[in-house]
Amino acid sequence: xxxxxxxxxxxxxxxxxxxxxxxxxERCDVRDRAICADLSASxxxxxxxxxxxxxxxxxxxxxxEGDDNMVVANVVEGTLKLATSTGDGREQIVGVVYASxxxxxxxxxxxxxxxxxxxxxxxxxxxxxxxxxFARDHAELQHRLLQRTLDxxxxxxxxxxxxxxxxxxxxxxxxxxxMGRRLRADxxxxxxxxxxxxxIADILGITIETVSRQMxxxxxxxxxxxxxxxxxxxxxxxxxxxxAEAG
Amino acid sequence: xxxxxxxxxxxxxxxxxxxxxxxxxERCDVRDRAICADLSASxxxxxxxxxxxxxxxxxxxxxxEGDDNMVVANVVEGTLKLATSTGDGREQIVGVVYASxxxxxxxxxxxxxxxxxxxxxxxxxxxxxxxxxFARDHAELQHRLLQRTLDxxxxxxxxxxxxxxxxxxxxxxxxxxxMGRRLRADxxxxxxxxxxxxxIADILGITIETVSRQMxxxxxxxxxxxxxxxxxxxxxxxxxxxxAEAG
DNA sequence: GACGCCCTTTGACAGAGGTCAATGCATGGG
DNA sequence: CCCATGCATTGACCTCTGTCAAAGGGCGTC
Numbered sequence: 001x002x003x004x005x006x007x008x009x010x011x012x013x014x015x016x017x018x019x020x021x022x023x024x025x026e027r028c029d030v031r032d033r034a035i036c037a038d039l040s041a042s043x044x045x046x047x048x049x050x051x052x053x054x055x056x057x058x059x060x061x062x063x064x065e066g067d068d069n070m071v072v073a074n075v076v077e078g079t080l081k082l083a084t085s086t087g088d089g090r091e092q093i094v095g096v097v098y099a100s101x102x103x104x105x106x107x108x109x110x111x112x113x114x115x116x117x118x119x120x121x122x123x124x125x126x127x128x129x130x131x132x133x134f135a136r137d138h139a140e141l142q143h144r145l146l147q148r149t150l151d152x153x154x155x156x157x158x159x160x161x162x163x164x165x166x167x168x169x170x171x172x173x174x175x176x177x178x179m180g181r182r183l184r185a186d187x188x189x190x191x192x193x194x195x196x197x198x199x200i201a202d203i204l205g206i207t208i209e210t211v212s213r214q215m216x217x218x219x220x221x222x223x224x225x226x227x228x229x230x231x232x233x234x235x236x237x238x239x240x241x242x243x244a245e246a247g
Numbered sequence: 248x249x250x251x252x253x254x255x256x257x258x259x260x261x262x263x264x265x266x267x268x269x270x271x272x273e274r275c276d277v278r279d280r281a282i283c284a285d286l287s288a289s290x291x292x293x294x295x296x297x298x299x300x301x302x303x304x305x306x307x308x309x310x311x312e313g314d315d316n317m318v319v320a321n322v323v324e325g326t327l328k329l330a331t332s333t334g335d336g337r338e339q340i341v342g343v344v345y346a347s348x349x350x351x352x353x354x355x356x357x358x359x360x361x362x363x364x365x366x367x368x369x370x371x372x373x374x375x376x377x378x379x380x381f382a383r384d385h386a387e388l389q390h391r392l393l394q395r396t397l398d399x400x401x402x403x404x405x406x407x408x409x410x411x412x413x414x415x416x417x418x419x420x421x422x423x424x425x426m427g428r429r430l431r432a433d434x435x436x437x438x439x440x441x442x443x444x445x446x447i448a449d450i451l452g453i454t455i456e457t458v459s460r461q462m463x464x465x466x467x468x469x470x471x472x473x474x475x476x477x478x479x480x481x482x483x484x485x486x487x488x489x490x491a492e493a494g
Numbered sequence: 495g496a497c498g499c500c501c502t503t504t505g506a507c508a509g510a511g512g513t514c515a516a517t518g519c520a521t522g523g524g
Numbered sequence: 525c526c527c528a529t530g531c532a533t534t535g536a537c538c539t540c541t542g543t544c545a546a547a548g549g550g551c552g553t554c
Contacts, residue, residue, distance in 0.1 A: 087492045088493050092411040092412045094407045094408070106393075106397065108401075139389065142390060143383070146354070146393045150353065153400045154355075154359040157342065157359065157360060157403060158359065159407065160331075160403070163411045164339040164410045165332075202411075204411070205410065207542055207543080208502080209503085210540090212503055245333060246334060414511095415511065444532060444533095445531085453512090454512060459533055462533095463533070475521090476519095476520060476532070498554100499550105503546105503548065503549090504545105504547075505547095507543085508542085509540105509542080509543090511539095512540085513538080514537085514538100515536090516534085517534075519532080519533090520531080521528105524525100
């Protein structure tokens with residue numbers, strides 16, 4: 001592989017983002033769930049040549065709120081957060097994305113929120129201009145993107161009900177149910193949360209102390225079990241569902 | 248005018264929704280802002296034949312949360328709210344739509360939130376199945392829909408920051424600025440809010456009493472003026488902007 | 495295997511906003 | 525033009541959640 005070529009590509013990327021090598025769409029983990037799923041083999045190849053794979057370490061930020069919007073990407077592996085914040089530093093996480101999800105803002109000049117890796121992650125990254133051009137010529141891609149964006153909007157609006165109208169107890173219960181649905185539990189029924197208490201607080205619009213207190217009370221009531229910092233076992237799902245809707 | 252034809256159309260519609268007659272896309276108020284703007288004259292005619300115009304009275308609900316998703320529509324005139332609620336009746340308004348906006352959930356079987364007219368309104372209404380089919384064959388339409396949905400998502404996510412992290416004072420100030428941007432003031436600089444205090448509360452995720460108290464304090468501070476129930480004059484925009492970001 | 499860091503938990507207290515209740519006052523109908 | 529109705533305002537009080545501070549305990553490192 002050509003060293004100079006690699007370094008030239010790196011120059012346009014945020015610090016520490018490292019391109020991967022030896023990519024092949026046919027073997028891609030998310031090939032039939034990502035937005036490229038409906039493309040023909042040749043179209044997918046063409047799209048693939050526009051972009052490239054990059055690896056991220058947990059904690060790295062790929063895009064910053066308000067920045068010029070240079071790239072979009074498919075998430076191949078890992079979990080990332082989308083966040084906005086007020087001038088004085090209060091943060092609200094506005095979305096969490098998983099493998100096969102799409103990130104970035106196509107057809108727009110500004111990035112409306114930051115994107116930060118919560119776990120180590122791999123992306124399939126495209127320069128926005130090139131991606132936009134490709135998308136305009138491929139209706140299947142735009143259709144997939146539209147479906148995905150409509151789903152995102154539905155989920156985001158459902159989350160507004162949580163932020164605006166639910167109590168801390170209901171918020172935490174709803175969050176745990178949501179994670180239970182998204183993440184696979186291990187053989188002991190334990191889920192490994194990809195988020196710290198602070199990040200959970202930033203998702204739910206409450207403080208870290210309130211998250212902690214609610215979790216402890218749920219544990220005391222026998223509804224959940226806490227295993228270390230990141231582990232949770234959802235013991236009584238029915239109870240959790242009841243608490244998620246009415247305190 | 249054919250009476251029987253009209254009544255047959257009415258049968259498929261929510262109670263009290265009355266079809267209009269004499270429609271012509273060429274004279275449509277929103278023709279160059281709605282999603283149909285990029286269609287050729289003949290395509291627009293074809294789309295027009297799929298749908299029809301209906302009038303709504305303030306307070307009428309067009310779609311209910313969780314219902315089978317039968318229709319989508321362009322808003323021709325008026326203001327409507329999108330809302331979800333918890334089992335025990337707490338409501339959160341998740342969006343407010345204006346003339347030229349699009350409502351309903353294309354490509355999905357369920358309506359994720361209710362849609363209710365805040366003012367008298369006129370819609371250009373399409374059966375969802377027929378609209379979906381038409382959209383699949385018209386990339387320009389899907390592109391417009393995608394752009395609009397991406398914008399909606401950006402705005403919705405910005406609103407999450409308000410719901411999760413802003414104080415009552417900041418929420419009310421942000422709301423007033425937003426209305427000031429959207430609605431044209433009359434010659435006295437007075438805006439006529441299309442929302443009751445309760446609805447404002449449901450948008451901001453606070454109670455009606457808190458909205459009222461904040462408004463009164465803003466008035467006492469000389470930042471705004473209150474004229475009757477629905478009138479507001481934004482006196483000190485700079486102050487309002489400062490309050491919107493940091494209490 | 496022990497140590498130290500930092501995340502998390504717990505406690506005490508305060509305050510923003512919710513709740514309940516009464517009064518005020520636009521607005522539309524008679 | 526006046527009255528009645530329902531929305532909006534105001535007040536008193538209380539609770540939930542935030543704030544500040546300290547102690548506890550995983551987890552990575554040496």
